[in-house]
Amino acid sequence: xxxxxxxxxxxxxxxxxxxxxxxxxxxxxxxxxxxxxxxxxxxxxxxxxxxxxxxxxxxxxxxxxxxxxxxxxxxxxxxxxxxxxxxxxxxxxxxxxxxxxxxxxxxxxxxxxxxxxxxxxxxxxxxxxxxxxxxxxxxxxxxxxxxxxxxxxxxxxxxxxxxxxxxxxxxxxxxxxxxxxxxxxxxxxxxxxxxxxxxxxxxxxxxxxxxxxxxxxxxxxxxxxxxxxxxxxxxxxxxxxxxxxxxxxxxxxxxxxxxxxxxxxxxxxxxxxxxxxxxxx
Numbered sequence: 001x002x003x004x005x006x007x008x009x010x011x012x013x014x015x016x017x018x019x020x021x022x023x024x025x026x027x028x029x030x031x032x033x034x035x036x037x038x039x040x041x042x043x044x045x046x047x048x049x050x051x052x053x054x055x056x057x058x059x060x061x062x063x064x065x066x067x068x069x070x071x072x073x074x075x076x077x078x079x080x081x082x083x084x085x086x087x088x089x090x091x092x093x094x095x096x097x098x099x100x101x102x103x104x105x106x107x108x109x110x111x112x113x114x115x116x117x118x119x120x121x122x123x124x125x126x127x128x129x130x131x132x133x134x135x136x137x138x139x140x141x142x143x144x145x146x147x148x149x150x151x152x153x154x155x156x157x158x159x160x161x162x163x164x165x166x167x168x169x170x171x172x173x174x175x176x177x178x179x180x181x182x183x184x185x186x187x188x189x190x191x192x193x194x195x196x197x198x199x200x201x202x203x204x205x206x207x208x209x210x211x212x213x214x215x216x217x218x219x220x221x222x223x224x225x226x227x228x229x230x231x232x233x234x235x236x237x238x239x240x241x242x243x244x245x246x247x248x249x250x251x252x253x254x255x256x257x258x259x260x261x262x263x264x265x266x267x268x269x270x271x272x273x274x275x276x277x278x279x280x281x
């Protein structure tokens with residue numbers, strides 16, 4: 001059996017996906033131009049730090065138009081920007097791996113400078129330490145304060161949900177409590193799979209907050225296996241995508257595959273193929 005380098009393996013896998021979608025890409029037309037498809041790099045968290053150039057090349061070959069960062073693979077903003085430009089990829093956001101602490105005091109200045117070079121205007125934080133509605137509301141005030149500081153740089157802070165935000169506390173949904181208290185300058189990034197997994201209704205959330213929903217994580221939830229491939233779980237995609245098409249502020253579909261059930265680019269490739277088919281149906 002012939003031996004392949006990491007580069008050959010990644011690019012060969014990506015090339016296979018291109019052949020799968022070649023017959024459908026021309027049918028997507030305005031839909032893809034209106035809401036482009038990016039990928040969260042956490043999906044390739046094992047490969048990206050080891051071989052960022054080839055992973056980004058493979059992502060482009062699959063058909064993605066942008067990437068969302070979750071860590072920077074020990075590379076400078078200039079190095080990453082060069083790789084993105086070489087592959088014709090845009091930045092659709094960056095998750096602050098240190099949480100709100102990455103956007104406080106002097107660390108805010110560093111995050112802003114890095115993002116300016118990278119070409120990123122969306123700084124995204126998850127809430128992982130709140131157990132009461134009061135704590136979610138306190139975080140809403142903190143996010144609002146950061147949002148105000150980011151305005152001069154034409155950048156925005158967003159909040160990304162997990163499952164807990166859709167499990168009621170004292171009769172209230174934390175997700176709603178947070179966004180109803182937060183400044184309108186704090187945008188929502190709805191993780192569709194986590195929302196459904198937590199018992200929420202993604203369609204209702206999209207319709208309620210469509211004017212501040214800048215991106216969605218396109219992910220499913222398969223209770224029996226813990227899988228998250230689009231179209232294989234409990235998410236009602238025709239209704240969800242119809243709501244997304246009407247969301248005024250929505251800028252990106254962002255695929256995320258985090259089940260650890262696939263090697264290399266296999267999971268995000270399958271997601272991309274499934275999502276593009278759903279968009280044309």
